[in-house]
Amino acid sequence: MKSILIKNGRFIDPEQSNDRHTDIALIDGKVAWIGSGTLPKDDYEIIDASGMIVAPGFIDLHTHLRQPGFEDKETIATGTMAAARGGFTTICAMPNTNPPIENRSIVDYVKCVASSEGIVRVLPIGCISKGRKGEILAELGEMGTAGVIGFSDDGSPVPGARLMKQAMEYAAGLGLPIIDHCEEPSLAEGGQVNEGIIATRLGLAGIPNAAEETMVARDIALAKLTGARIHLCHISTKGSVDLIRNAKADSVQVTAEATPHHLTLTEERCLGYDTNSKVNPPLRTQTDIDALIAGLIDGTIEAIATDHAPHSENDKCCEFALAPFGISGLETALGSLMKLVHNGKIPLPLIIEKLTAGPARIIGDGFGATGSLTVGDPADVVIFDPKAEWTVDVSKFASKGKNTPLAGEKLKGKVIATIYHGNIVYKEDNR
Ligand SMILES: NC(=O)N[C@@H](CC(=O)O)C(=O)O
Ligand SMILES: [Zn+2]
Ligand SMILES: [Zn+2]
16 A cells, blocks of 8 residues: 655644644555654655645445345445545445345445445444334344444334334443434325425425424434434434424434435425435425524534435336435535535535534444544545536446436535545546
8 A cells, every 4th residue: 555645735624623734644544644743754645635625534324325135226336436436435334225234144244245345434234123114123232243333224214112212222222323214104105295385386295394303303202211322314304403402402312414415405406306306305495404504503413414325217217206215415415515615604614524523423433433534543534626616427426326416517516536544545537
C-alpha cells in the first residue's frame, strides 16, 4: 500500500471541532500525521486538494445491498462501489434480503462476501423478527455475538407492540439499538404517496403523517418503559421531529436519521407519476422539510442516512401503484445535500457531522467506524469539491439501481476521491 499525502485541502472533522487548512499523511492504512511537527519521511502519492474539502469518510446507517437474494437489484460489490463513489467508507446493510439477515450464518455470509468483494466497510444489521414477519423474535443474541450493529425489520414495521417491547428488552441486554421503520400498517395500507392534495390530484391513495407518528410515539413509549436504545429510520414528518425532540428532553434514549431525499424533495415530485419518486416513507411537504432541517440543526436528528434502495429498471417500469418503493441514493447524497449548504439552510460542517460523527456515535465503538480523523484512526477519508457542478447520469452509476428522481438534474458538489483504510477506492476520472 502506497502512503498518501493530501495537500492544501480544507480539513473539516466535526468530532474534533476541526476546520482548517492543513496537510494529512496516511501510512499503512492509518492517519499518520496531520499538519503539525515534522512530516514522516516516506514515498508519498500526493493528492492536491486545493479548493477541496477533506473530511472523514461518510458513514451510512441505512443501505440496502440486496445480497443475498436480489442480486438483480444490487450486490455487495456494486453497492460498495456506489458507496465509494458517494464518499462513504462505512455502510450499514439492512437485513431485508432473501434469506433475511436473521441468524449467525447469514451475518457471517454478508461479512464474508463484504470482505472479499466489498470495497468499503459493511456493517450488517440483523432482523428483529424471524422472516421479518413481525411474529416471533429472530436470534438476537446470536446475531449480537456475530457482530451486527443493531436490529431492524426495515421495509416493514413491527406491528405488535408486545413483540417490539420484547425486542427492546433483549437488545438493551446486548447493548445494541433497535432501528425501527415507523409505519402503522393499517393507516399506510394501499398508500402510494403522501396523503394530501397531491394524492387527491393524482387519484392515488395517501399515506398520512400519522402512519409514521403513531409508531414513533409507540416506540418512544416502549423505549421509556424498557430503557432500551432506539434509532428511528428515515424520519419524514414535522410531527415525528416534535415527538423525538420531546422524548429527548424526557431522557429517552432515542436517535433519528433523515434522508437526503426527504430533506430536499417534496411530494410534488410525484405529479408526473414518476415511479422513481415513489419511496417509503413518501416525499412530504415543505413544512416537513423545514422541520427536518430544524431538527438537524438543534440535534434532534443526529444523522443523515441515504436509505439507498436500488431497484431494477423492470421493477420500476410499471404503473405507479405497482412499483416498489425506493430511491437509489448513495451516489447523489452529497450533491443533493450541498443544495442545502449553497442555499444557506445548513452550514457545511454540520452536514459533514451528520454524515460522520453523528452516525459513528450511534454505531458506537468497536466496529471500526470512528467518523473522525485523528492520528492512529483508520485512514477513511473523503475529498470533495463543494463547487463542482455535474449532471446526474444514471448510466454512470456504479449501483445497479438507476432509480432516482434526480436523473438529468444538475448538482453542485462532487466527490473527487474516497480512501478506505489507506486505499484509494474511488477517484474521479482525469485526476
Ligand atoms: N425506503 C424504501 O422505499 N424502500 C426500502 C425499504 C424501506 O426502507 O422501508 C427498500 O428496501 O426498497
Ligand atoms: Zn424503511
Ligand atoms: Zn430502508
